[in-house]
Amino acid sequence: MVVLAKGELEQIALPAVQKAAPPLADVPEVDLAAAASRGAEGRAAAARAVAAACQEHGFFKVTGHGVPLDLLARVENAAAAFFALQQRDKESAMSAVAPGSPFGYASKRIGSNGDLGWVEYLLLGVTAAGASTGDHSADEPLLPAPADEEAVPSAWRRCSFRDLLNEYTVAVRRMTCEVLELMAEGLGMEETDVFARLVLEDDSDSMLRVNHYPPRPELKHLQQLHGGGGGGGGGRVTGFGEHTDPQIISVLRSNATSGLEIALRDGTWVSVPPDQGSFFVNVGDALQVLTNGRFRSVRHRVMVNSVRSRVSVIFFGGPPPRETLAPLPQLVGEGGRSRYREFTWREYKSSAYRTKLADNRLCHFETTS
Ligand SMILES: O=C(O)CCC(=O)C(=O)O
Numbered sequence: 001m002v003v004l005a006k007g008e009l010e011q012i013a014l015p016a017v018q019k020a021a022p023p024l025a026d027v028p029e030v031d032l033a034a035a036a037s038r039g040a041e042g043r044a045a046a047a048r049a050v051a052a053a054c055q056e057h058g059f060f061k062v063t064g065h066g067v068p069l070d071l072l073a074r075v076e077n078a079a080a081a082f083f084a085l086q087q088r089d090k091e092s093a094m095s096a097v098a099p100g101s102p103f104g105y106a107s108k109r110i111g112s113n114g115d116l117g118w119v120e121y122l123l124l125g126v127t128a129a130g131a132s133t134g135d136h137s138a139d140e141p142l143l144p145a146p147a148d149e150e151a152v153p154s155a156w157r158r159c160s161f162r163d164l165l166n167e168y169t170v171a172v173r174r175m176t177c178e179v180l181e182l183m184a185e186g187l188g189m190e191e192t193d194v195f196a197r198l199v200l201e202d203d204s205d206s207m208l209r210v211n212h213y214p215p216r217p218e219l220k221h222l223q224q225l226h227g228g229g230g231g232g233g234g235g236r237v238t239g240f241g242e243h244t245d246p247q248i249i250s251v252l253r254s255n256a257t258s259g260l261e262i263a264l265r266d267g268t269w270v271s272v273p274p275d276q277g278s279f280f281v282n283v284g285d286a287l288q289v290l291t292n293g294r295f296r297s298v299r300h301r302v303m304v305n306s307v308r309s310r311v312s313v314i315f316f317g318g319p320p321p322r323e324t325l326a327p328l329p330q331l332v333g334e335g336g337r338s339r340y341r342e343f344t345w346r347e348y349k350s351s352a353y354r355t356k357l358a359d360n361r362l363c364h365f366e367t368t369s
């Protein structure tokens with residue numbers, strides 16, 4: 001359960017003027033299996049479609065991805081079982097995480113600068129071996145059994161969430177790299193692994209986030225706060241406030257509950273119809289830089305507008321901290337303008353650490369002339 005203290009609910013509710021859900025998005029789709037089965041021409045067409053989607057929206061859907069559907073269902077069930085545990089068990093399951101670490105279990109606090117959402121989540125670092133809190137050796141259980149065995153649902157007792165998330169991460173990272181190769185091909189890059197290799201390094205800064213958005217809270221108080229009209233039936237509550245993802249790429253899978261919304265180029269919001277058999281891909285800030293702004297990192301948010309819980313799992317593919325990022329010369333072109341100065345991923349992260357969720361983090365790295 002996400003529990004809100006007095007005053008916090010007001011921070012996650014949108015004003016009554018924004019109470020209507022936006023129209024449905026027409027999300028571009030890329031079928032990886034079809035691309036693979038149709039020879040060089042099929043692959044080139046898929047690469048063009050990926051690049052077009054990244055330029056226009058920074059967002060698209062992947063079907064024919066090859067990640068077994070039963071693995072997706074098992075991860076979803078295990079996540080639901082974890083979030084159904086008692087609060088103290090969820091917290092103690094991650095108690096080995098070092099204080100101040102961004103990893104582990106958290107409820108409603110997103111980042112360390114006061115952002116709140118109607119969400120609870122697990123954030124795990126991804127090493128070459130799979131998903132971990134970054135504080136355990138590979139042999140130690142990532143999520144030890146809660147102290148009170150009686151309180152643990154049987155589904156949770158039977159499976160090892162850690163092993164499952166590792167299996168999931170390995171499969172999704174593989175598919176992510178296929179997508180990154182298509183992106184490079186779509187941009188006409190000779191080195192088609194120019195993006196994928198950054199995510200495959202031993203010290204790549206990748207992460208896995210498992211989000212749980214319980215059904216929205218009672219909105220009686222908000223009706224008064226925002227001048228009425230919202231009410232218990234129609235008000236909108238933020239699960240995850242608007243932002244762009246910092247890394248190169250994010251690959252998201254959710255259950256069948258809606259909530260994800262993306263901003264189009266003109267700033268209007270559209271709602272993404274959920275599809276539990278597919279993955280959604282976001283272009284991240286780092287890829288916007290590498291492509292000199294040809295691909296755009298998509299602004300997105302999650303609204304808790306359903307009576308059902310939403311569970312999502314997101315793989316964030318990031319470069320190693322030491323990696324220097326700058327627009328690729330082939331994409332700047334001779335005599336062209338580089339829109340971003342060179343910086344390391346470590347530098348970007350420490351700058352981003354001081355920002356609020358909705359801030360534009362890339363403006364600090366833009367060139368002026
Ligand atoms: O949970 C979702 O559907 C999206 C969450 C998100 O944007 C994030 O974790 O960065």
Ligand SMILES: [Fe+2]
Binds near residue numbers: 243244245250300
């Ligand atoms: Fe995100």
